[in-house]
Amino acid sequence: MAVWWLIAASGLVNPDLFPTPDAVWLAAMDLYQEGILLSDMGTSLTRAAIGFLIGAIGGVLVGLLTARTRVIGFALNPLLTLLRPIPAIALVPLAIVWFGIGEGSKYFVIAYTVFLAVWLNTHHGTSSVANTYIRASRSLGASTPREFFEVVVPAAAPHIVAGLRMGAALAFLSLVAAELSGASSGIGFRIQEARQFIQTDRMFVGLIELGLLGAALDLFFVSLSRRLVHWEHL
Numbered sequence: 001m002a003v004w005w006l007i008a009a010s011g012l013v014n015p016d017l018f019p020t021p022d023a024v025w026l027a028a029m030d031l032y033q034e035g036i037l038l039s040d041m042g043t044s045l046t047r048a049a050i051g052f053l054i055g056a057i058g059g060v061l062v063g064l065l066t067a068r069t070r071v072i073g074f075a076l077n078p079l080l081t082l083l084r085p086i087p088a089i090a091l092v093p094l095a096i097v098w099f100g101i102g103e104g105s106k107y108f109v110i111a112y113t114v115f116l117a118v119w120l121n122t123h124h125g126t127s128s129v130a131n132t133y134i135r136a137s138r139s140l141g142a143s144t145p146r147e148f149f150e151v152v153v154p155a156a157a158p159h160i161v162a163g164l165r166m167g168a169a170l171a172f173l174s175l176v177a178a179e180l181s182g183a184s185s186g187i188g189f190r191i192q193e194a195r196q197f198i199q200t201d202r203m204f205v206g207l208i209e210l211g212l213l214g215a216a217l218d219l220f221f222v223s224l225s226r227r228l229v230h231w232e233h234l
């Protein structure tokens with residue numbers, strides 16, 4: 001914060017392009033008093049949460065299937081590997097054509113990004129379960145469903161939680177991409193609107209807001225992982 005303030009107040013940079021922390025604070029207060037700050041936060045969080053849930057549930061289910069079912073893995077792995085390098089922002093025009101400029105296109109873009117991250121981690125974790133665990137469970141007479149839910153899933157759980165943590169961060173990245181086009185509210189839209197009027201102080205507010213929300217969500221998943229996969233920390 002001190003370095004930021006010194007650089008901004010030194011006169012070496014244009015304050016219109018690189019505002020001081022107090023200017024950003026005043027811009028945040030203006031947005032709050034206008035009712036925009038909390039409204040945009042609520043809108044963006046709702047979009048990120050819905051897209052994340054859709055993508056995370058699909059990613060976990062498909063990851064478990066592609067890792068443990070050879071036919072499904074053979075059919076889907078090449079397609080999913082092909083889709084992974086495609087960035088979310090490249091899908092925004094297609095999402096708008098498919099779903100319009102409403103909420104559906106934004107959910108699609110976010111869910112797509114989250115799904116691929118969660119699928120990759122789930123697939124890797126599930127397919128990497130040690131064979132000694134599988135052989136031990138079978139030697140003890142465990143049925144296939146019991147082996148899956150009591151051996152495979154717990155062993156893969158750390159990777160699944162890591163995928164969810166990564167997916168939560170990517171949800172905010174893709175959220176901004178989704179809101180930059182075809183949106184009339186949200187943090188990404190507000191950053192784009194501020195760019196058009198060269199209001200860098202308001203742009204900084206949006207960026208800091210995204211950073212704080214992402215950091216809070218990451219801390220939540222760290223705490224959740226300590227509770228759900230406590231055996232990993234023993």
